[in-house]
Amino acid sequence: MARAKSVKPVAQALGAAAPLLAGQEPEPADRYIQWLRRSPTPHHAVVAVTERLAENGFEAWDYGARLPVVPGERRYVVHPDGKSVIAVVVGERSPVRAGYALVGAHTDSPDLRLRLNPLSQSAGVTQLTTQFHGGLIRRAWLDRPLALAGAVYHALRDKHGRPRLHEITGLPVMVKRLVHLDEPVGLIPDLAIHLDREKNDKGAINPQTMLNAIVASGDGDANAVLARLAQRAGVDFAELDGFDLHFVSAQAPQRVGLDRSLVVGARHDDLAMVWCALEGLVASLHGRSNTVRTRVAAFFDAEETGSLTSSGAASSFLRDVLLRIARQHPDTDSRDDAEQAFAHSFCISADMAHAVHPNYADMHDKNHAPRINQGPVLKANASDRYATTGETGAVFAALCEAAEVRLQDYVVKQDMACGTTIGPITSAQLATRVVDVGLPMWAMHSAAETCGASDLADMVEVMRVFYAGRA
Secondary structure: OOOOOOOOOOOOOOOOOOOOOOOOOOOHHHHHHHHHHOOOOHHHHHHHHHHHHHHOOOEEEOOOOOOOOOOOOEEEEEOOOOOOEEEEEOOOOOHHHHOEEEEEEEOOOOEEEEEEEEEEEEOOEEEEEEEEEOOOOHHHHOOOOEEEEEEEEEEOEOOOOOEOEOOOOOOEOEEEEEEEEEEEEEEOOOOOHHHOOOOOOOOOOOOOOOOOEEEEEOOOOHHHHHHHHHHHHOOOHHHOOEEEEEEEEOOOOEEEOOOOOEEEEOOHHHHHHHHHHHHHHHHHOOOOOOOOOEEEEEEEOOHHHOOOOOOOOOOOHHHHHHHHHHHHOOOOOOOOOOOHHHHOOEEEEEOOEEOOOOOOHHHOOOOOOOOOOOOOEEEOOOOOOOOOOHHHHHHHHHHHHHOOOOOEEEOOOOOOOOOOOOHHHHHHHHOOEEEEEEOEEEOOOOOOEEEEHHHHHHHHHHHHHHHHOOO
C-alpha cells in the first residue's frame, strides 16, 4: 500500500549543517546526541528523563504514597529500582471517559555487566569479568575502549559499624549512588588472525572466556588496581554492599557522513525512542493542545531480557499507576470502574526497526525494506510478535499524515524469525489498542548502532501530534 509522502519533514538533516550561531537552537539530532551521552545505563537514562521533565514543570510523585491527581498537573513516577519512569500530564476529564494517550519505550540496551566477583588476574594483566545483558553482537565489543557506569549501593551503619534497620520495614537502610567513569578504563582485545586462521570464517565468541575486560597490565597487586579504579570513580569499593555496573562504549555518539545525515553511537535501541517520546511530550505542552486526555510516557527497563522484572513492561508498574490516576481523578464518579479507561486508550509501542542494509539487501522483503532518513516505520507480524492490527496501523498512518511525515512498513521475511517488543506485553496487560513502530537503524544490538538524523526529528513531530491531538 502506498504511503503518503512528507510535505514538510520537521528537520531535514540531509544537507551539511552550518555552524551554530550564537543563541541558535541545535538540530534535533545534536540535542539527542547530547542527551544520549548522559544516559550510559538505565539508571542514568531515567535521571536524564526526569531532568528534562523538571525543566518543563513536572514534579515527582512518590510511587509508595497516595497519588493526588489534579487536572493539568505534570508529574512523573520513578520505580523504586530507579530504572523505569512514567511521566503524566493529567487531563481535564477522567481517563474513564477520555482514556490515555500512551507511548511506551525501554531504557535498557544489550551490554556487558560486571559479575558479582569480577576481579581476576592472569597472563600479567588485571581483568574485570563480565556477564552479558540481552542479545548483544559480541564481536562489536572487541578492540573498543570501554568506560564504566552504573549504580552502587551501601547500607547505612551505626557507630559500631552495624547496618541500620528501618524502624518500620526492618530492612537495612540503603544508599544508592550513580557512577559514570566517562573515560576509557577497559579493553577487550581480539586474538590476532595469525593465531586463529579460521576466525574470519568461524570466529565464534565465547562470552564466558572472551568478553572479559583488561583494566591494567603488569603483575601488580590486583587490589591496588581496584583501589585506583575506585579513586577515579570516586567510590570506596570496600564499603559497597552491592552494585549494578556496566561496561559501556567510551566512544561518544557522533554524526557521520559527508552530509552528516547518520548518527552513530551505542544504545539507539531503544534510547532513541525514549528521547523522541520525551521530546514529543514536552513539545505538546506548548501551543494548542487537547487537554482533555491524560498524556502518558512510560519508559521500562529489561525489555532486552523479556520484561519480566518488577519494573519491566510485564510488571504491574504501568497498570498500577494508570488505575490509581483513574480512581483518584476528580472527574471519576464513584460508580465508575477505573478499568474503563483502557477501552478508550491508545498506546504507541516505540522500539527501533531494521533498516535495509546496502550490503545485505536480501535480508529484507523487497516490499518491506525501510530506509534510513525516510521516516518512521510501522511494524506488523501475523504471529503477534508485534501488537499492530489493521486498525492501530491505520491510526498511526493517519498520525503521520497529520504530522506531514513519511511512513514506511516493515514485515520480517517469512523464512526468518521475528523479534518482539513491549507492544504485545502492554496490549495484554491493559487490553487496550497498541501499535508497534520505530525508526530504521543498522547494526541493532551492536556497541555502535546507526540511525538517521532527520528520522529523529520526524518521529518527535509524530509524537507531538499524537500527544497534542492537533497537527
